[in-house]
Amino acid sequence: MESKLTFPKKPYRTHGGVHVPHRKNTASAQSVYMPVPKSVTISMSQHIGAPCKPTVKVGDTVAVGQVIGNNDAYVSAPIHSSVSGIVKKIDKITAADGSKVDAITIESDGEMRMYEGIKPPVINDLSDLLKATRESGLVGLGGAGFPTHVKLNIPIDKNVDTLIINLAECEPYITADHREVIENSWNIMSGIYTLKDILKLKRVIIGIEDNKPDAIKVLKTIADHEIDKYDEVRVLPLKASYPYGAEKVLIKACTNRVVPMGKLPADAGCLVMNVASIAFLSYYLKSGIPLVKRRITVDGDAIAEPKNVIVPIGTSVKDIIDFCGGYKQEPKKLILGGPMMGSSVSDDSLFIAKQNNAILAFSEKEAKLMEPSACIHCGKCVDACPMCLMPTSICKAVNAKDVDAMMKANIMNCMECGCCAYVCPANRHLVNNIRLGKQIINNEKKRLMPLKEGK
């Protein structure tokens, strides 16, 4: 049991993946704080799990960091006001995925007054940490939005020994995590040591793509084995390839462990944390200020001044783009997140949520939709799939609406990373088709559920 875990000298082999253009235009510029917006609209559903219920009324005065939405459900995280001001409206808004969710609109008084109740939490043991994490409102900042306190509450039988810091940032354009390292490296390190001590982890691997040499240098000066006498934290540069940031791929590359299908990283003895999440956690433990702002990359060929911006949660996309000099060309596609997995939205009247890490606006040239042509059976999608699936076979099953064939082709193992559609010479909408197939399966399950219960 006491044997020391080894560190890989170079990343372990992973299957597939594609080389996407990096376009990290904003990597070398200091992030800027956006001025306080006139109003923010904060969604009550910014995480995976139960949406929050508003805890304030129209007309209430709120301060920065005050809880305005909460839910007693375990898989949920409280939502805090990101500005000080008056609650103007509690209403339904359309979220990025098209669903209708509750949201609270707060008119800012411009003072950014802190809530009196804010004080650093006292952490003695794991349960204190979990409670504090929940109160901080932290969810996975890499994009998934899974409540962090649930992730950190590892079942005892799982024997998790390795913490992997996800710094791959393999999506084109996005540099928010990169800037986090450059501007906030000590918070990252203290967060790593706090988690390592409290969760009693034996090693920490920082997985970072080699297209961020300055970030690797910074991390190596504060984290590598020459400084750390216990040799428990190391930086592992990965050769830039999409999708190293995918949890299961990163675990394989860093530890050679394979997360079984349908299981979680804990089943492979690993805990994977996004770098912004860990930096925030350590900041919260010191200051007690909950998650009310985040760093966002604003880029794309339609944006006048691409940059990283630190914005209050709930700021409208339009305000942020205006702050970045507005559009320099007519925007034809607007994406929340990266170009490989982000979701395209129909207009810029949406509001930033906790898990958004980028806003990209593209002109006609970049946004143009390609007409799909016949599949020529070239097999490039099979070579590219990091999950070792056969996207063509899945799509054939989906087109035939054949649920059995879809399940047999392991459609549910697809993480929708987009590698297959990226390489497809016939421009086939493979990911779109696979999503459709998953929807068909879910509908089928719902249809069969009452029948099974009836028996």
Add this chain to the structure above:
Amino acid sequence: MENKMYVSSSPHFRSNSSTAKIMLDVIIALVPASIASVIFFGFRALMLIGVCVASCVLSEYVARKIMKRDTTIGDLSAVVTGLLLALNLPVSINPLIAVFGCVVAIIVVKQMFGGLGMNFVNPALAARIVLLVSFPNAMMTWTDAFSKDIDAVASATPLVAQSGTYSYTQLLLGAHGGSLGETCAIALVLGGVYLVIKKVISPVIPCVYIVSAGLMALIVGQDPLYQILSGGLLLGAIFMATDYVTCPITKWGKVVYAVGCGVLTILLRTYSNMPEGASFSILLMNILTPLIEMATTPKPFGAVKKAKGDKK
């Protein structure tokens, strides 16, 4: 906002490859072999290539029009079929027979099964076999390279003449009788290397095909190098067996398929009445492709019960 946005499913990026670009690469890779054929067999070779390409493209256009579907000649796949079929014909063949072959390739083998991507055998190959069975004399009258008169009777191809008739140098350069494109080994390999460098094909199928044919030749007591360099083996291994539509897409499927092609080629050459085995062996393996794919479906990532990784 007035401006209408595109809303689509991710990914929002696409690599810049396209079907037409891939087909263009195949055409470029066939250029050395085509030039060699014109050098050896004169301008009649160029005329045949022109006739085949034109009639394939025209057949595709007409077939799509009649079926009221979108025109697909822009993807250049019909050009590739025409070029491949031409390179598989003897120079003395009547152009009308060549046109008939093109119509069979495009209309019967390709479009009747649903067009590009749906045909279960390689169109050029199937057409060649149809011609071979329908016009055996015309298809097996070989003119010697550099011969002025195409009707001057025919030399035997290196395959018909037994091992040793031609030197390896002659076989490499290709100055001997045979189909237009199959004679010059150097030109074919050059094209193959181009395709591998451009990542159009993986080297697995040609390499495994050639190696397994060589080994099989040893087993049945033939000269392996002579077998590999003569007849349609190289043309088949590099350009016919690697046809995307009709070869397996799984990694191990490709290996199984190529071994089957290599072994069958030599067996047919040695024990059947036909001197040539490459076309029939590839055709047979084309038909087996769906089965091979089913048997070699890769294990999905994470399908293992126990994580293999380092000690826990």
